[in-house]
Amino acid sequence: MIPSQPLPLAEEWTDPDAYVEALLSFANSSAIFRHLCGGVHILDFLTREPDLYTSLLPEHWRTFFDQHDIQDILDLLLRDDIRPLLDQSREAAARGGESTAQWRGAPLPPLDLLEYIHQIRRLSLGRDFTPAQPGTPTIPRKIAVGMNVKKYHEVAHFSKYVDSLCDTVNEQRGDPITHIVDFGSGQSYLGRTLACAPYNRHIVAIERKHQFISGAKGMDIHAKLQEKKRVNMYNKKLVNCKTCAEPDAPAETDADRQESANVKADATEGPSDAAGGEEDMAMINVFRDISLAPGEIGFAPYRNVPKTATEEEVDPEKPRGKMDYIEHEIKDGYLEPIIKDVIETEPVEGETEAQGGSKDANVMVISLHSCGNLLHHGVRSLTMNPSVKAIAMIGCCYNLVTERLGPATYKLPILRSMHPRLTKDAVAYDPHGFPMSKRFEVYEHESGTGMKLNITARSMSLQAPYNWSKKDSEEFFTRHFYRSLLQRMLVDRKVVAKPKNPDNSDNLYDESTEPEDAGNPLIVGSLRKSAFVSFSAYANAAVTKLGRDPNFGEKVKAGMADLTVEDFDRYVKDYWYAKKNLSVVWSLMAFSAALVEAIIVVDRWQFLREHDSVKECWVEPVFEYKESPRNLAVIGIKK
Structure with missing residues (x-):
């Protein structure tokens, strides 16, 4: 399962360190990239003098764009094979003249524009998803309740991936995963799928919103992970009704008739009818919520009787996994108190706590689209907690990630006016923010030290x-x-x-x-x-x-x-x-922002690389980009 290359890169990259260096170098040296990704905002487009279009793009780029429809420009940026165009433009530049070749009825795109497109493409992470096994995984209808098409696709593929990763961890470490902790579980679609067949995993879902946990528990009942609480209703009017018969009662035997006759005779010899009614009433009030086994108090219990063990075992649809919920706001990656109090206190199957049956937990932390810094906490959990043996984290909402190194800088004075909308995050210096890795923190470039991305750049990285x-x-x-x-x-x-x-x-x-x-x-x-x-x-x-x-x-x-x-x-x-x-x-902003996402994801991978306790770490797509664009998972396995 471990890929041959730790990052999904273009074929030209054989050394991940060379790729990281090229990524950081381009992101901090290309003025047009820095301005497109973080230096401009669409609200300022018509309020500047001169306007942003004139200030931002070179004149020969604007001349080329004026000659083409926007859909043709999108094809050039995203879809067309630009290698022939690039070769022709380079040959013409080497001869000292302009190429006579054309593109869609007009001159070739400017050479520096083609070079820019080439750099963005070669440095972007690959997003093509190839399932380990053919076929599309499915989710039973009772578990898929509430999922839209996108969520169904994500959960179906990622749950299968996580289960396979558990097997890989067992092969690598010789120690099976006992619990899976789901960070920011929400409605627990992923956890519920993993707790049910065919995976049957033990899931610990951590979620800060009570209403999400409450809703998730309701869905667990539908999936048969939990039994619905039954409320035994007491109808006072039917206590003395002699004509109502138990609908599910078996046919009366001769012995039953004799016993009934004896009871009637006793009643005739006893106190008055009114007194007898009160006595019957008292008995029902005491025992109405008690489930009686066969032979108790002389009648067969056809209601409120729990299923026997044999009946449960033969039910093929009953999940053998388990869901535990913790209402908690995660503020860092330290999970040992939760692991100690919730996981390690559980007795081993077949043993009691008095026998010392609890065992050390082997935990995998997972998350499907954790917002902002929550994914940082999940990644750090692998290095901060002895009990956490592996992680599988998919991030989203990069706009909610905080900044650790302070504000970015820009070369164009017109792009350096006051933007209070950027101030709060930029000056926060949040220790949990971006970047995570030391390499990104200390990277030196002509504008200073450290890789910095403001909220505008991070917001653009969510485009698809x-x-x-x-x-x-x-x-x-x-x-x-x-x-x-x-x-x-x-x-x-x-x-x-x-x-x-x-x-x-x-x-x-x-x-x-x-x-x-x-x-x-x-x-x-x-x-x-x-x-x-x-x-x-x-x-x-x-x-x-x-x-x-x-x-x-x-x-x-x-x-x-x-x-x-x-x-x-x-x-x-x-x-x-x-x-x-x-x-x-x-x-141009949306196209360029693919590198912003690459920078954020590679930083998380680089953070894991820098810790000696991590044996294997990699990044790979785990479902289809067309169904869910944030499809890159950061994986880590501890030594």
């Missing part, structure tokens, strides 16, 4: 441009154009301040003195699909939502109150030329 269809991309571009155009209107109407363009000496992360500064924008968030049929519909929906802001709502409503549909249409007409420019920049 290789999954874009023509319809998808056009919708993205329209939404971003509408938002940047709305920002232009907010600036023109004095609702927010116009961005400043300070000198080089100014600090990008100085605190803003104006709370409504354009660098700290009003957040529109998600809107209904109907809001995107036109810009006027979008602007009205956005202004209505912004009007509810407790701090700036009244200012927004006052500043945008007298606008008409004609005003909105005029803005669209005046800035329509910028939509394609914005689309080009957004495409």
Whole structure:
């Protein structure tokens, strides 16, 4: 199961250290990469003078882009084989002239643009998924309740992968995994699948939200991992009803009839009927919640009787795994208190605690799309806890990862204006943040020391441009154009301040003195699909939502109150030329951000490499990129 190469790289890379060096060098030396990934924000696109498109991209790039449709440009960035184009351009450059060859009816792309595309592609991690075994794994319907198509695909493949990894750990260490700890388990789709057949693993799910745990336990009952609590209802009206018979009772035998006759005779000789009724009532109140075995109190127990062991054993659908839940907010990777209190106190099967049957736990920590630093805690758990023998972690929400080394720097003065939206993370110096590894922390480059990624860069790394269809991309571009155009209107109407363009000496992360500064924008968030049929519909929906802001709502409503549909249409007409420019920049940003994800994932792998206690570590895709783009798992096995 352990791959021949620890990272999913292009064929040209045979040495992972050479790849890491090339990745760090390019990410810190390429000005265009640094500016596309972290230096620009779509809200600033129409509020700068000169605009970002002119300031950011070289003139010969812009000339080339003007000659082609945005879908052709996406093909060049993402899909076309650029090696022939690159060879032709290099040959022409070596001769000192321009190539006469064409691409889609126009001159070849600029050589430095082709070189940039080539570098991004060769340094990106491979995302192609090849299952270890043919066929698509399935999940029983009772376990798959609540899963959408994406979640089903993720859980089906990753659960199979984790089970196989447990076998690999056993082969490598000669010590089987006894428990699997699921970080940030949520609704426990992954854990529940692993606890049921055919895996039957013992899962410890750690989740901080009580409502998620409560919902997960309800699904466990449906999957037969837990028995539903039965409430025995007591109907007082039926206590003295002589005509109601037990529906499930067997046919009355002669002995039963004789016993019944004796009981009636006793009742006739006893106290009054009223007294007898009270006595019967008392007996039922005492025993109504007790399950009686055959032979007790003289009648057969056909209700409230637990299944016998033999009945449970013959049930092929009953899971043999186990789910334990812990409501806990994970703040670091230290798990020993949980392992000691929850796992190691469990007796070995067939022995009691008094016999000393508890054994040391061999734990694997897993996570399917842990947000932000939670994945860092999971990776660190392998090095911090003696009981943790392996990890399998898939991250997401890189925008929620904190920064450990402080703010990044940019060469273009226009990109260095105040952005308070970046300040909080940049100056946090969070010890749990990015980067994790020493190599990334001490890497020296012309701008300073250490690999740094701000929240804008990390947010862009969540894009999945290789999954874009023509319809998808056009919708993205329209939404971003509408938002940047709305920002232009907010600036023109004095609702927010116009961005400043300070000198080089100014600090990008100085605190803003104006709370409504354009660098700290009003957040529109998600809107209904109907809001995107036109810009006027979008602007009205956005202004209505912004009007509810407790701090700036009244200012927004006052500043945008007298606008008409004609005003909105005029803005669209005046800035329509910028939509394609914005689309080009957004495409370049999303394409380039593949390296941001590579940097984050490789840093986590590098962290494991730097610890002597780790025997094997690698990164590989564990499900299809087209179904779930965040498909890279960081794997580690302890010595």
